[in-house]
Amino acid sequence: MKFGILVNEGPYTHQASDSAYLFTKAALEKGHEIYRVFFYHDGVNNASKYTEPPQDDRHIVNRWSKLAEQYEVDLVVCVAAALRRGIKDELLAPGFRISGLGQLVEAGIQGDRLVVFGD
Amino acid sequence: MSDAEQQGEEGAGIIKKFMFVNRKAPYGTIYALEGLEVVLISAAFDQDVSLAFVDDGVYQLLKGQQTKGIESKNFSPAYRALEGYDIEKLYVEREALEARGLAEEDLLVDVQVMSSAELAELMAAQDVVIGF
Numbered sequence: 001m002k003f004g005i006l007v008n009e010g011p012y013t014h015q016a017s018d019s020a021y022l023f024t025k026a027a028l029e030k031g032h033e034i035y036r037v038f039f040y041h042d043g044v045n046n047a048s049k050y051t052e053p054p055q056d057d058r059h060i061v062n063r064w065s066k067l068a069e070q071y072e073v074d075l076v077v078c079v080a081a082a083l084r085r086g087i088k089d090e091l092l093a094p095g096f097r098i099s100g101l102g103q104l105v106e107a108g109i110q111g112d113r114l115v116v117f118g119d
Numbered sequence: 120m121s122d123a124e125q126q127g128e129e130g131a132g133i134i135k136k137f138m139f140v141n142r143k144a145p146y147g148t149i150y151a152l153e154g155l156e157v158v159l160i161s162a163a164f165d166q167d168v169s170l171a172f173v174d175d176g177v178y179q180l181l182k183g184q185q186t187k188g189i190e191s192k193n194f195s196p197a198y199r200a201l202e203g204y205d206i207e208k209l210y211v212e213r214e215a216l217e218a219r220g221l222a223e224e225d226l227l228v229d230v231q232v233m234s235s236a237e238l239a240e241l242m243a244a245q246d247v248v249i250g251f
Contacts, residue, residue, distance in 0.1 A: 101160040108247040109133050
């Protein structure tokens, strides 16, 4: 199956990003396709390369980057939401890119399912 | 390249039923405002778009919103512009209105009021449901 993923909350404050990551990883490992992961609202904060959690905690940002590298997952950060929150190209972690909301709608059209993570 | 042009290349001819479910009050959090931004963009993709207003989301459509005191933008006029984007399916949950002492006349756009059971049926018939 071809999935689109929407992440609506930032890392650490909320479990949405963890759940989205675990779902995405499990789907890929089962041989499903992830058409795109789209980050919206505070979800754009998942893309900051300056994220530095304590050593004994999971690194949510690097985890997404690694997944992108391993499976060529398209990680898209909404431009309007990102600009509001000070997220710009120069601070994106590897594997993330900034683009428009149309990319979310497109994920809804092209995917068999759009799975939303957030409140 | 615009999103619409891009969609034209990759998703030509696919029309899906999109429902945006608005669940939160218009101010206090950004979900309603950023949700509306997605709705407006979706209009460029020629999809079958509808909006549902449930829970505190019904407050988004309330007439006479005044936001000066909280120094936030009153974006409620944008709901009146939806018609111009050919987005005309606005559904409001009857139970949500009643629980808040509101009636259809209190809303700033024409809507279809329905029970949560009817809304659930509509929701089940969608291809894509995004809640804000």
